[in-house]
Amino acid sequence: MIKKIMICDDDEGILDITGLLLESYGYQVLLEPDSTHLIPRISMEKPDLLLIDIWMPQLMGDEIVRMLKRDKNMAHIPIIMFSASRESKRIANEAGADDYIAKPFSIEDLDSKIRALG
Amino acid sequence: MKQIDDNTFSFSARAQNKELDILLTALDTTKAGLVITDCAQPDAPIVYCNKTFEILSGYSRHEIIGHNCRFLQGNDDNTEQRQRMKAAMQAGESCTVEIRNYKKDGSLFWNELHLEPLKDDTGHTIYYLGVQNDITKTKLANQQVRIEKLKVEKQFNEQQHQLLENDSLLTKLLETITNSVLILTDDLTIIKANSAFLKTFHMAEDEILNTHLFAIDNGRWDMMGLRSLMDNLTKKKRNIQNYLLEDIPTRIGNKMLSFEANFYVHNHSQYIILAINDITELREVERRKDDFLSIASHELKTPLTTVTASLQLLQRMLPADIDEQIKNTLNKSKIYVDKLEHLITDLLDASKIKSGQIALSKEPFDLDILIAETVEELGEKYPAYALVIEGFASNYYIGDKRRLQQVIFQLLANAIKFSPKGSTITVYLARLSDFIKVAISDSGLGVAYQYQKKIFETFFRVDEIQKQYPGIGIGLYVSNQIIKQHGGTLWVESTVGEGATFSFTLPLKIQQP
Numbered sequence: 204m205i206k207k208i209m210i211c212d213d214d215e216g217i218l219d220i221t222g223l224l225l226e227s228y229g230y231q232v233l234l235e236p237d238s239t240h241l242i243p244r245i246s247m248e249k250p251d252l253l254l255i256d257i258w259m260p261q262l263m264g265d266e267i268v269r270m271l272k273r274d275k276n277m278a279h280i281p282i283i284m285f286s287a288s289r290e291s292k293r294i295a296n297e298a299g300a301d302d303y304i305a306k307p308f309s310i311e312d313l314d315s316k317i318r319a320l321g
Numbered sequence: 322m323k324q325i326d327d328n329t330f331s332f333s334a335r336a337q338n339k340e341l342d343i344l345l346t347a348l349d350t351t352k353a354g355l356v357i358t359d360c361a362q363p364d365a366p367i368v369y370c371n372k373t374f375e376i377l378s379g380y381s382r383h384e385i386i387g388h389n390c391r392f393l394q395g396n397d398d399n400t401e402q403r404q405r406m407k408a409a410m411q412a413g414e415s416c417t418v419e420i421r422n423y424k425k426d427g428s429l430f431w432n433e434l435h436l437e438p439l440k441d442d443t444g445h446t447i448y449y450l451g452v453q454n455d456i457t458k459t460k461l462a463n464q465q466v467r468i469e470k471l472k473v474e475k476q477f478n479e480q481q482h483q484l485l486e487n488d489s490l491l492t493k494l495l496e497t498i499t500n501s502v503l504i505l506t507d508d509l510t511i512i513k514a515n516s517a518f519l520k521t522f523h524m525a526e527d528e529i530l531n532t533h534l535f536a537i538d539n540g541r542w543d544m545m546g547l548r549s550l551m552d553n554l555t556k557k558k559r560n561i562q563n564y565l566l567e568d569i570p571t572r573i574g575n576k577m578l579s580f581e582a583n584f585y586v587h588n589h590s591q592y593i594i595l596a597i598n599d600i601t602e603l604r605e606v607e608r609r610k611d612d613f614l615s616i617a618s619h620e621l622k623t624p625l626t627t628v629t630a631s632l633q634l635l636q637r638m639l640p641a642d643i644d645e646q647i648k649n650t651l652n653k654s655k656i657y658v659d660k661l662e663h664l665i666t667d668l669l670d671a672s673k674i675k676s677g678q679i680a681l682s683k684e685p686f687d688l689d690i691l692i693a694e695t696v697e698e699l700g701e702k703y704p705a706y707a708l709v710i711e712g713f714a715s716n717y718y719i720g721d722k723r724r725l726q727q728v729i730f731q732l733l734a735n736a737i738k739f740s741p742k743g744s745t746i747t748v749y750l751a752r753l754s755d756f757i758k759v760a761i762s763d764s765g766l767g768v769a770y771q772y773q774k775k776i777f778e779t780f781f782r783v784d785e786i787q788k789q790y791p792g793i794g795i796g797l798y799v800s801n802q803i804i805k806q807h808g809g810t811l812w813v814e815s816t817v818g819e820g821a822t823f824s825f826t827l828p829l830k831i832q833q834p
Contacts, residue, residue: 308626
C-alpha cells in the first residue's frame with residue numbers, strides 16, 4: 204500500500220501541482236526540486252514510491268534511478284519516471300525504472316500506475 | 322639624413338620623417354601583392370598587406386590583418402605546394418610555389434607565391450614576406466594549349482570532337498545549366514566537364530580532362546559508393562536517378578551529393594552523362610528544422626504539464642454545488658488545453674517521422690471495432706453531423722492500433738471541419754483481395770486537383786482555405802507517413818465544391834522488407 208510519495212522535478216510549477224494533485228488523491232507527498240539532494244532525503248524519509256523527472260541540471264533522473272537500484276537499502280522503492288521529451292520511455296526503461304508516464308499526464312493514469320506498484 | 326640601408330639607398334633631407342610613408346606608397350603601387358606575417362605570434366598572422374594584395378584577393382585590409390594566409394585557399398588542400406611551403410618555413414628558407422587560391426567572391430586564381438624570410442641580427446626568422454602574383458591568365462592560356470593538344474592527340478577521336486564542338490547545342494546547354502555535369506566514355510574517362518562542375522568542385526579543366534573518373538583529385542573520388550553506382554550503370558545499362566552519397570571528400574569539404582546518370586549513344590559509341598548536385602546545405606537545413614521541432618515540442622510541453630495538472634486539480638477541488646457556468650468554463654479550458662497538447666504531439670510526430678524515429682508497435686486488433694469506436698466518439702462530439710459506416714474491413718489486422726486510430730481520427734476530423742453542418746460523412750470499409758480499404762467521403766469544400774498531392778506534405782496549407790480554417794498542416798502528412806509505414810497508400814479524390822473522398826489501403830499480409 205503506497206502512502207508516502209517523493210516527487211523530484213526541477214520545474215517547481217510541475218512539482219507543486221503534481222504534489223497537490225496526489226494529495227487530493229489521499230497520498231502523503233514530499234517534494235524535492237534539487238536532484239543532488241534527493242538520495243540523502245530518500246534514505247532519511249523512506250518514501251513508498253519515487254516519481255522523478257529525467258532531464259534535470261547537475262544530476263539526471265536516470266542516473267539517480269541507476270544509483271537507487273544498485274543500493275540494497277533503497278532498491279525496493281518503486282520508481283515512476285516522467286518526462287516531456289522524446290526518447291524518454293527508452294531512457295526510463297534502460298535506467299531500470301518500474302514505470303513511465305509522459306508529460307502532460309492525466310491524474311487518473313498516474314494514480315492507476317501508482318496503485319499497480321503498491 | 323637617414324640611412325635606410327647602408328649599401329643601396331638613402332633619403333634626402335627633404336624626406337625627413339616621411340621615409341616610411343614614401344616606402345609604403347611605393348609598396349602599394351607595385352604590381353605584386355605583398356603580405357608580411359609575424360612568425361613570433363601563434364598561427365603566424367598577417368600584420369601587413371599592400372593595396373595590390375587587397376585588389377588581388379578581393380578582401381579589404383580589415384578582413385585580412387590577423388588571419389593566417391591559408392584563408393585564401395578555401396577548402397582546397399593544395400597538398401603538394403603546402404608541404405613545400407611548410408618545409409621551407411621550418412628551415413627558414415625562401416621558396417616559390419604556384420598555388421590555387423580563391424578570391425572573396427569564390428573565384429579561383431592561380432597565385433605565384435614567393436616566400437622570403439626576414440631575419441633579425443642573430444639569424445632568427447621574425448617575419449615572412451609573401452609576394453603574390455596573379456598568374457591565372459598565363460595558366461589558362463597554357464591550359465588551353467594543353468586542351469587543344471589533348472584534342473588533337475589520339476585519345477580524342479573524331480566522334481568525340483564532333484560531340485563536344487564548342488558551338489554545339491550540347492555544349493551551350495551544358496554551360497547554361499547550373500547542375501554540375503560530366504561526360505564520360507564507357508570506360509569512365511572524362512571527356513567533358515561543364516563550367517558548373519569546375520566552379521562547384523574548384524577544379525581546372527586540364528586537371529580532369531581525359532582523366533579516369535576515379536583518378537581525379539588524387540583518387541579522392543575513388544569510393545565504394547561511387548564505384549558501385551558506376552558498376553550498376555555500366556553492367557546493367559540502366560539509368561540511375563537520385564543516387565545519394567554522403568561524406569564525399571571534395572576540395573570544397575565533405576559533401577553530400579546526389580547523382581543522376583544516363584547513357585547516351587552517338588555513332589556506335591557509348592557515353593555516360595553524370596549530373597551531380599550538392600545537397601549538403603539542403604540536408605543541413607532539414608536537419609536543423611527537425612532539431613528545432615523536437616526541442617520546441619519539449620519546451621512547449623513542459624509548461625503545458627503544469628497547466629494541465631492545474632486544471633485537473635481545479636476540477637477535483639470544485640464543490641458539488643458550484644455554479645454551472647464556472648464548471649463549463651473550466652471544462653472548456655481543459656478541452657482547449659488538450660487540443661493544444663494534441664497539436665504539439667503532432668508537431669513532435671512530424672519531426673520524429675522526418676528523422677525516421679517513429680517506431681510502430683504492431684499487435685493484432687479488430688480494425689472494424691476500432692473504426693466504429695472512433696466514429697462513435699466523434700459523433701458524440703459533433704452531433705450536428707451524421708457519421709455512417711458501411712461495410713466491413715477486418716476483425717484481425719496486425720498493425721499499430723494507436724497510430725491507425727490517429728489516422729482515422731484525423732481524416733474524420735478533417736471531413737467534419739470542411740463540411741457544412743447537417744451533412745453526412747460516410748466511412749466505407751471493404752476488403753479487396755489481400756488488402757483492406759477505408760474510404761471517408763464528405764460533401765464539403767473539396768480539394769482542387771493541383772493540391773491533391775501537395776496536401777500530404779508537411780506544413781502545406783491551401784491558401785484560400787487557411788484564412789477560413791486555420792491549422793498548421795501536419796495532420797495529413799503524419800497520417801500519410803503512418804499508412805506508408807504499414808505498407809499502404811493514402812490518397813484523395815475530389816471535385817472542388819462537391820466534397821472529397823480520402824481513402825487508404827493496407828496490405829493484410831506482412832510485407833517482406
